[in-house]
Amino acid sequence: MPSHKNRKVTQMDVARYAEVSTGTVSRVVNNIPLVDGPTRTKVLRAIEELGYIPNHAAQALAQGRTKSLLLLILDKQPILPSTWQYELPVLQGINDYIKKHGYTLQIEITNYGQGETAEDVGDTILRGRSVDGLLILTSWEIDEEMLRKIHGYAIPAIFIGNGPYRCGGHPVGASVRFDNYSVIRETYRILYGLGHRRIAFIKGSTDQIHSSIRLSAFLDAAAESGTELPGPYLAEGHYSVQGGYQAMYGFARLTERPTAVICANDLMAIGAMKAAAELDIPVPRELSITGFDDIEISEYLSPPLTTVRVPAYDLGKNGASLLIRQIEQGTPPEDTLLPAAIVLRKSTDKNAG
């Protein structure tokens, strides 16, 4: 593919060069079968030799589709590293999938609720249907106003990590999530199976959607097992190291200290481990601790942390896949729930009590 000085090679140039009409070039470019072998070859050579590349805007205008998707990331906080850790593999999953399918990705990060109104959000996309579909990534609950707006776009949409949502009767996009509930319940059962009967839970900020699901999974599991009622064994850790640390100090003060603590994320588990170390409570001998997220360092803690690995990459991949299918084949969206995996490491063990 030699380099060419001339700025823009157009379909017309190719047509002339190959001695055919622009219509034929178009057919070749779009892989429409109704083209004779030799003609197609001629055209392909012309394209190659001239270094022709179709103009995206012109295609979009003529076909009424852009082959572009918008990933809308809704976050309330300016930046939250632990959230990024989850969101980036999702982005990567989307990226990898759509690239294979000839789509392009636009992205917009928006601090909805912090200075931006629902009106601002996705202004980009409205600006002239510059996108064929919408992926919405957030760990927060989506309010009515936002839902109405998304629904108003009348564009295929997928929620990643939450939903499904409805707006005024009908669904607003499909949902691709991972199973927060089952994995926490399973974690509880494993601990129970190890002989633990006083199992505590450090929850995260309650307005985060994953947080409330994890909490109810814990509560349900506790109820099912007929163990101690959670009451004092429940603390708020705000998803931070600090929060986990303080929560653990609270638990340690109880006369009947928990023998296991499930944390709604790894950072809180790290805080809890730190507190346990300070309080001379050996982990896992006298206290089992579990986390959630499997962040990079969890493996290197002392002891290495038992935690949950979230299928973030697959979340993105599946979301993109569903969305593209819907766009191209009109397949009605179908909600998906991916499993999350427990990673057993050394921070959990049999109850020695």
Place this chain on the structure above:
Amino acid sequence: MPSHKNRKVTQMDVARYAEVSTGTVSRVVNNIPLVDGPTRTKVLRAIEELGYIPNHAAQALAQGRTKSLLLLILDKQPILPSTWQYELPVLQGINDYIKKHGYTLQIEITNYGQGETAEDVGDTILRGRSVDGLLILTSWEIDEEMLRKIHGYAIPAIFIGNGPYRCGGHPVGASVRFDNYSVIRETYRILYGLGHRRIAFIKGSTDQIHSSIRLSAFLDAAAESGTELPGPYLAEGHYSVQGGYQAMYGFARLTERPTAVICANDLMAIGAMKAAAELDIPVPRELSITGFDDIEISEYLSPPLTTVRVPAYDLGKNGASLLIRQIEQGTPPEDTLLPAAIVLRKSTDKNAG
């Protein structure tokens, strides 16, 4: 803004409704001053009432510009959490800046060198000039082939985090970086000022561009200070917890153990601290340790880690700003070097030797 059933409201509709021509509508939309007050008002009302939104593709086609930028993320590894930590604030900085200026962001993540050739990369952008400018984000050295390709695009480009580069004589895009060199040198000096004379360095993977700069900063600082020649005080830690851990074990074996260790990132510092703990070397009493990146947990380690905070957000913001200025005003690109800040915490102290 009432909702409208009709699919697409076009400029023509607005023109008819406001009883003007499409040209006038266009002028209003584009804020071209040559429109009479009353006329403008009429048009604006019509736009409002009909819910008109200009079609992006049509604008792009007519004006030959897309008001869209491409962020190209080049990474060799599939996913590297520590890299994400740095790249996401950059993305956020870009996002925030361009949104204010009416630009849209496309993103492409590419594993150059792992299955993808330079030919594949940025295929998106080539596909019809669907973008006005290019931001390139990577921590790796960029090879000649890639440079030639980027240069061939003949599109404004900015390198974030590396560069500046040249290709066959002339520069290929401007560069926005942060000052790896000075901050490591300064770290060395601070340690020297604290009385340390045996200062070791754990470097990262040498093909990462930041890594080699940090290394030479260390070497230069050591030479300037006339302290022990680095020789044995230099180890490779591959930017991982594991690597830092092993490197520290190596240092501990020396007859003249270093009294301070500078690590090229926080993960390695964590590994080093872990090793120190196992070896019963108190930090910071007998060993000062510093990191780089200021990742989320560094603040909560025992002791909290002295490290370097990278201006990632500003990197993105400045990159976007430079790029847009270049696109809109043709201002020649100007390389930028942002300062990085040392965050002094408890892992460093006077040399007690």
Place this chain on the structure above:
DNA sequence: CTGTTAGCGCCTTCAG
């Protein structure tokens, strides 16, 4: 100041 009219580059009927 405003209307008219060519395109922008490509797709897609409609003939042939």
Place this chain on the structure above:
DNA sequence: CTGAAGGCGCTAACAG
């Protein structure tokens, strides 16, 4: 199977 031609929605140069 292929060429011709209208049109996607908007902008910009040119009249008036």
